[in-house]
Amino acid sequence: MKHFRKEILSILLIAFLSVNATSQTDKGGVSESEDKVETKKNKKKKRKKIKLPKIDLSHWKVTIPEGEGKGKTINVEPPEIFDYATNEVLKPFMYNDSVKGALVFYAYPSNSVTANTKYSRSELREQMVPGDNNVNWTFPQGANMKGKLEMGGTTRDSDGKYHRTIIMQIHGRLTNEQRDLIGAKDNNAPPILKIYWDNGKIRVKTKVLKNLSASDEEILHEEAWDDDEGFNFEQEVGFRKFTLEVKVSEGKMVIILNGNEYKVYESIHMRRWGVFENYFKAGNYFQTRDEGAYSKINYYELEVSH
Template sequence: MKNLRIDIVSIILIALLSVNTACQAQKSNVSDSDVKVEKKKKKKKKKKVRLPDIDLSHWKVTLPVTNEKGKPYEIEPPEIIDFASNEIAKPYMYIDSTRGAIVFHAMPTASKTKNTKYTRSELREQIVPGDNNANWTFKQGANMKGKLSMEQTTKGSDGKYHRTIIMQIHGRLTNEQRDLIGEDDNNAPPMLKIYWDNGKVRVKTKVLKNLNATDEEILHEDAWGDDDGFNFEQKVDFKKFTLEVQVSDGKMVIILNGNEYKVYESIHMKRWGVFENYFKAGNYFQSRDEGSFSKVRYYELEVSH
């Protein structure tokens, strides 16, 4: 009888130990699972920081705000390299680190550059940092390529999105040309304007009004008119896209997403060779509507000569 009691006690102890071990194992498994889930949550919370692939050492920027002299506020190299810490620039040119882009934000303000009613948050190429007098000709050749997207833009009363100029080739008079025609500045017409226009990419160029005009006569801004414009077939909307401008003697090629081309090769391009030029890129907003604005993202931008 005594041995029987000992056996029963042993059985009960073994059973209790088995239940306890199973409970501990279950707790251990649940704990491991919880830890894994928690780790995944933490990983999701940590967003990857991305920086835009843009070297600003050969660009200055014009912003839609005035300086102490009442003129558009500009930042030139080398200060532009540290634009992200510039308190004046922050609302109009800033880094989107989640997408790896520089955002150019423009809206109607009192800050307008000469000969325009619109404002801009736009880069201006400077071959020699800090110097506007070093530029290039079509004969010398040039190339600009960017990856960008429209982040946000308002609509007009017609229900269409407000448009903005995202790239330009701007002409410039040399000091000698300026003095020859009696101008008070070096400004010349823009040979190329590329618009984000209601979700499409639209190109506008200049054409010579009188093909028999002399080399001196074509230096005047009123010697040039606008062409009818060209719309690329692809609709980019608010998606990321690439845009490239290739310039050579008497020729200009615009390429959208590497597979759609517009080629300009004519007497107008050939005679434009009299001017110096520089690239522009960013957001030259084309509306004066109250409350209107647009934001353009640039992920990549490179220039070569």
């Protein structure tokens, strides 16, 4: 009987040890499986794709709000602009957001402004011939610019309204012969188009002749032109992505928001403007001197054709 009891106890002990060993193995298996899952998750995070903006900078130079006072801004042209991501001077004002895939233009009210304004900018200027400002286009020749962009962030004024900024322009330019004809100090002519991000909406401003009977020489003077009343698109873009397209032809200028809302300018003012050369601008021309203010404009796409 005693011998029988010993055999029973031995069998129970072996069974217990076997179950316990299996339990420990199972626990180890679960832990190892969880580790594998965690490892896979971490690998997925590491494999996140870097997004880059779809912008060819071959025909653009950039102006940033750095330099030594009025008229002393820093400008970077091709080919140096291609290295903006590693350029220590440019990096604070023109850089990639590789998560969004945007080219960011950052501006604030600095003491470095261009000769004919009190506002600072981080803004591209079209150069049809890279590195040369003397080759431009006219309305009769035609031109198109299209961009996908968004307001990346901006401050508010003392009334709680967002600070506004100019995101696209068509700027006039005197030829050297026109400059000399009217005795101008430089080649600057008025901007025929300014497109603003204005408190979440898109606002357009253009120029009108004060005297429709003025001669071709008289209209070369900046004081011959006045600002129009401006136009606000109905759509509110806020801080979302939107597209803007500008189409220019002889005597005509069309602005298109998101491919479905149009503003057409076709008048004697547009026809008379054909005397000027022009170039496109795009970026962040910040419209305030408020202390501590700033804005960021994100460009995802930008293309020009002639």
